[in-house]
Amino acid sequence: xxxVRIGVVGVGNMGSSHARALKNGDISRAVLGAxxxxxxxxxxxxxxxxxxxxxxxxxxxxKAVDAVxxxxxxxxxxxxxxxxxxxxxxxxxxxxxxxxxxxxxxxxAAHKSKKQVFAAMFNQRTDPHYTRVRDAIRNGELGELLxxxxxxxxxxxxxxxxxxxxxxxxxxxxGGGVLMNQCPHxxxxxxxxxxxxxxxxxxxxxxRYHDIEVExxxxxxxxxxxxxxxxxxxxxxxAPGTNRLEITxxxxxxxxxxxxIAFSRNEIPVDVFTRTTKESFAAPPLWNxxxxxxxxxxQHRAILTNFADAILDGAPLIAPAEEGIHSxxxxxxxxxxxxxxxxxxxxxxxxxxxxxxxxxxAGSRRKKVTKPSHxxxxxxxxxxx
Numbered sequence: 609x610x611x612v613r614i615g616v617v618g619v620g621n622m623g624s625s626h627a628r629a630l631k632n633g634d635i636s637r638a639v640l641g642a643x644x645x646x647x648x649x650x651x652x653x654x655x656x657x658x659x660x661x662x663x664x665x666x667x668x669x670x671k672a673v674d675a676v677x678x679x680x681x682x683x684x685x686x687x688x689x690x691x692x693x694x695x696x697x698x699x700x701x702x703x704x705x706x707x708x709x710x711x712x713x714x715x716x717a718a719h720k721s722k723k724q725v726f727a728a729m730f731n732q733r734t735d736p737h738y739t740r741v742r743d744a745i746r747n748g749e750l751g752e753l754l755x756x757x758x759x760x761x762x763x764x765x766x767x768x769x770x771x772x773x774x775x776x777x778x779x780x781x782x783g784g785g786v787l788m789n790q791c792p793h794x795x796x797x798x799x800x801x802x803x804x805x806x807x808x809x810x811x812x813x814x815x816r817y818h819d820i821e822v823e824x825x826x827x828x829x830x831x832x833x834x835x836x837x838x839x840x841x842x843x844x845x846x847a848p849g850t851n852r853l854e855i856t857x858x859x860x861x862x863x864x865x866x867x868x869i870a871f872s873r874n875e876i877p878v879d880v881f882t883r884t885t886k887e888s889f890a891a892p893p894l895w896n897x898x899x900x901x902x903x904x905x906x907q908h909r910a911i912l913t914n915f916a917d918a919i920l921d922g923a924p925l926i927a928p929a930e931e932g933i934h935s936x937x938x939x940x941x942x943x944x945x946x947x948x949x950x951x952x953x954x955x956x957x958x959x960x961x962x963x964x965x966x967x968x969x970a971g972s973r974r975k976k977v978t979k980p981s982h983x984x985x986x987x988x989x990x991x992x993x
Contacts, residue, residue: 609674609919609920610637610920611637611638611639612637612638612639612674612675612698612915612916612919612920613638613639613641613642613672613673613674613675614630614635614638614639614640614641614673614674614675614676614677614700614912614916615640615641615642615643615644615661615667615672615673615675615676615677616630616640616642616643616644616676616677616679617644617645617664617667617676617677617678617679617680617688618644618645618678618679618680618681618684618702619643619644619645619650619651619653619654619679620645620650620679620773622679622702623643623645623677623679623680623702624650624653625908626677626679626908626912627640627643627654629908629909629912630912631658634909635909635912635913635916636913636916637916637917637920638912638913638915638916640658641659641672641673641674642658642659642660642661642667642670642672642673643658643659643660643661644660644661644662644663644664644666644667645662646662646663648662659672664676664680664684664688664691664692665691668691668692668695668697669695673697674697674698674919675697675698675699675700675725675915675919676688676692676697676698676699676700677700677701677702677729677912678692678699678700678701678702679702680702681773681775681781681782682704682706682707682775682781682782682783682788682789683706683707683711683781683783685701685702685704685705685706685707685715686705686706686707686711686712686714686715689701689705689706689715689718689929690714690715690718693715693718693719693720693724693726694718696721696724697724698724698725698726698915698919699719699724699725699726699727699929700725700727700728700729700911700912700915700929701715701726701727701728701729701929701932702728702729703728703729703730703792703793703796703932703935704788704792704932704935704936704939705728705929705932705933705936706932706933706936707782707783707784707788707936707965708783708936708940708958708961708962708965709933709936709937709940709956709958709961709962710958710959710961710962711962712932712933712936712937712958713933713958715929716929716930716933719929719930725915725918725919725925726928726929726930727911727914727915727918727925727926727927727928727929728927728928728929728931728932729908729911729927730792730793730796730797730911730926730927730931730932730935731793731907731908731910731911731927732793732794732796732797732907733796733797733800733911733926733927734907734910734911734926735907736901736902737864737867737869737901738797738800738801738864739901740869740899740901741801741853741855741862741864741869742800742801744862744871744899745801745802745855745857748859749859749860749871749873750855750856750857750858750859750860750862751857751858751859751860751874751877751878751879752834752836752857752858752879753802753803753832753834753836753855753856753857754836754856754857754858754878755836755837755838755854755855755856756798756801756802756830756836756837756838756839756853756854756855756856757838757839757840757852757853757854758794758798758838758839758840758841758852758853758854759841759842759850759851759852760791760794760840760841760842760849760850760851760853761841761842761843761846761849761850761851762846762847762848762849762850762851763786763790763791763842763843763844763849764844764845764846764847764849765790765818765824765844767818767819770818770819770820776789776820777789777818777820777821777822777824778820778821778822778972779821779822779965779968779969779972780969780972782822783965784822784823784939784943785814785820785822785823785824785844786823786824786825786826786842786843786844787812787823787826787842787939787942787943788822788939790842790844791826791842791935791939792932792935792936792939793935794840794842795840795934795935795938795939796927796931796932796934796935798838798840798935798938799934799935799938800931801855802832802836802838802855803832804934804937804938804954804955805830805831805832805838805938805954806831806832806833806953806954807830807831807951807952807953807954808828808829808830808831808938808941808942808945808951808952808954809828809829809945809950809951809952810826810827810828810829810941810942810943810945810946810952811826811827811828811945811946812825812826812942812943812945812946813825813826816843816845817843817844817845817846818844818845821972823943823946824843824844824845825842825843825845826840826841826842826843826942827839827840827841828840828841828942828945840942850865851865852864852865853865858874858877858878858879858880859873859874859877859878860872860873860874860894862899868898868901869898869899869900869901870896870897870898870899871896871897871898871899872894872895872896872897873894873895873896873897874892874893874894875892875893875894875895876892876893877892878892910926911926911927914926937954937955937956940956940958940961941954941956941961943961943964944956944960944961944964947964948964
């Protein structure tokens with residue numbers, strides 16, 4: 609095989625973006641092999657030169673493609689992903705890989721063959737701002753983690769956004785709000801950079817800013833195994849919003865904000881300085897460094913290209929789908945902490961949150977009014993650094 613034929617399952621906003629990139633030849637050694645959607649109107653937007661399928665089962669049975677990208681509403685990531693893996697396809701699943709940890713476990717368990725490439729669309733792992741920060745942490749430049757704070761409130765969404773699909777912002781259709789739709793990227797990056805915390809205490813507010821039943825405002829407190837702490841704040845209801853990531857270690861502090869990376873580096877690690885200085889009000893001398901990082905502007909394309917390279921050449925994946933369980937677990941823990949009014953110990957017992965989610969689905973009485981769908985301009989949908 610010299611070229612990967614990729615079928616896109618779900619050609620709404622995100623799926624259409626992936627399909628266009630493939631159709632336009634933007635992805636090296638990959639082509640658009642087919643599109644699939646249960647909505648005939650969405651399929652009709654594609655010309656007849658592209659094979660079209662009304663169901664994922666029809667696409668998988670056709671053998672018209674070598675791999676699939678799953679960009680459906682969230683719950684279908686699990687069922688279609690399992691079906692595609694069992695049918696022998698390479699799979700790239702949009703974020704989140706599943707709605708809750710128990711489904712993540714079921715999906716990951718279906719990946720039995722190492723010959724099949726199984727990836728996730730965590731495109732922000734290719735953002736050079738975050739890759740440079742990760743390098744600094746992994747290389748020991750920041751020292752031992754002391755604190756992490758991420759204020760990520762520039763995910764603003766309007767009522768029109770929530771009315772654009774009947775599945776959006778519902779327990780039954782989406783399984784959550786800002787944590788499940790916008791913040792999987794941030795939660796993935798958080799654990800990718802600092803590792804998973806050991807416990808979470810969160811305060812989620814449901815429908816604070818919008819006429820929805822799920823969370824649109826979150827403040828969470830994190831504790832790590834080494835005693836480090838963190839705060840994660842997000843919402844879809846504030847404008848203008850903020851995107852500020854601040855990570856402090858014994859060797860200094862890194863701040864990512866407004867497209868810049870600022871590193872305040874201690875000449876002497878703070879834990880050493882505090883024990884050895886004779887001064888009462890002294891602090892370690894600093895080196896203030898601006899770390900350059902130029903956004904490549906093609907994050908989704910980078911993941912799709914890496915997916916094709918992994919299939920054709922065995923290239924290491926940037927975002928293995930198995931790692932997608934971590935961001936889902938963090939989101940589940942934040943919701944469960946609010947629902948039970950308790951601190952949640954990690955790793956999360958997946959069946960506990962699954963039971964709570966089923967109760968929320970069963971208890972939902974909200975009748976949602978939707979507006980006619982169209983393919984949206986996604987240029988303003990990304991929370992910029």
